Amino acid sequence: MHILHIYKDYPPVVGGIEGHLGLLAEGLVARGHQVTVLVSGQGWRTRRTTQAGVQVVAAGRVATLASTPLSPALPLLVAQLRPDLIHLHHPYPPGDAVALLAGGRTPLVVTYHSDIVRQERLGRLVAPLVRRTLQHAKRIIATSPAYIRSSPFLAPVASRCRVVPFGLPPSFFTPADPARVAALKARWPGPRTLFVGRLRYYKGADRLVRAMAHVPGHALLVGGDATVRAQDLAVLAAQCGVAERVHLLGTQPDTELAAFYQAADVFVLPSVERSEAFGIVQIEAQAAGLPIVCTELGTGTSYITQHGRTGIVVPPDDVPALARALRVLLANPQLAQAMGAAGRTRAHQEFSLERMLNRVEAVYAEALGDG
Known part of the structure; x- marks a missing residue:
């Protein structure tokens, strides 16, 4: 055909x-x-x-x-x-x-x-x-x-x-280089919260920066400038007193991205608009066995991440709720591991x-x- x-x-x-x-x-x-x-x-x-x-x-x-x-x-x-x-x-x-x-x-x-x-x-x-x-x-x-x-x-x-x-193609389900994963963990001692995506207005990266004032560990933001600039997020991080724990890492090659997924403790997609129609990065995170915190937009975000099973779904543009959800997963490794395992199974079966x-x-x- x-x-x-x-x-x-x-x-x-x-x-x-x-x-x-x-x-x-x-x-x-x-x-x-x-x-x-x-x-x-x-x-x-x-x-x-x-x-x-x-x-x-x-x-x-x-x-x-x-x-x-x-x-x-x-x-x-x-x-x-x-x-x-x-x-x-x-x-x-x-x-x-x-x-x-x-x-x-x-x-x-x-x-x-x-x-x-x-x-x-x-x-x-x-x-x-x-x-x-x-x-x-x-x-x-x-x-x-x-x-x-x-x-x-x-x-x-x-x-x-x-x-x-x-x-996702099979390559997303294969382990990253263990040495590179270990190097990322050594560079940013845990816990590590990962965000992946172009810095667009609807991605809510600024909400994550604000939430980090109430969340332990490091936030790793992987993605290049778009309608939002990393420079502006760095200024916001300084204003919130989290400049040393918020890391704006720009675009990363696919091989490096796999290591970031496997080095993280939790993945977050804090989007605030329906422009986030699906959120395929959540599937990539699930393939790596990560629990997810995402927002409810009436789109595919909460279809991928099942609240209470593969992650936690919070209201959009609610920084306190976002911070609470991240703290719950970071403070309960067994819960996070169970949700990550359920997400990986779902990614294999559905995505x-x-x-x-x-x-x-x-x-x-x-x-x-x-x-």
Whole structure:
């Protein structure tokens, strides 16, 4: 089967959706499918490359509006490619338009990664287009049951929604270099609280910094600057009197990241907005056997982390509650170990790449058989 994925970017562009799309596309190629990914290129000319068996077509870009690249060649390229199935990754409004222009000729599957949260004007402007796309889609993939219930766009089309969580490749379940893990533990004597993620406004890294005034040990923040700067968090840490215990470590390579997960005592995702639609770093932490503290956003965060079983879920933007949850896990190693073990089991059973690919292929079969 020839599957055409549509989104704005693809690896080596770094991002949560881009990373998922890369795993999905390569996984489908390994299962014998012909896979093309249609994205918006960096220049004005359309370019074609092949990455790990995936044909990547980067349509010429003429402008970027509200962080959305515009490529007029997209509809023509879809017509030329003639796929058996189109898989659109939302949010990407130009992709909605292209999928609708394809009409009823090609079955459409939409992965609804997130509502448009921060760009409210753009969200209101494209809302009719998004609703029409979802009405046209044969099947809609959501990454958690909570998102289907809480999204005003998904709830009306819930009967055609299917839950397919993100999956991790086997490499995330293999132990890191023991010597490197030991070196990290020696550098920052425990307890160690780990945060991983780009420093975006909705990640709540500043709440973690504030909470550390009431939490023992060290906070290790791994991730590069985005809408929040590490420099500003360092200033906040000094103001809170925790500058010597809050460590802003920037982006780390994957091999080093595995060691950080295995050196930590607890993982924290203190996000404050629905822009945190899933929180795949929680699965990475679970694969390493870490208990998790996350926030309840009505999204996938509390689907991954089960309160009282694999971690503790607290209200968003509640620094005292965040600090209490961290203290509970750090003060009770047996509880933390039990939750970490339950999380690792859940990651193996629910969030493996193999399980994700099986579920996606099942959705494709439904879409192709519908009508």
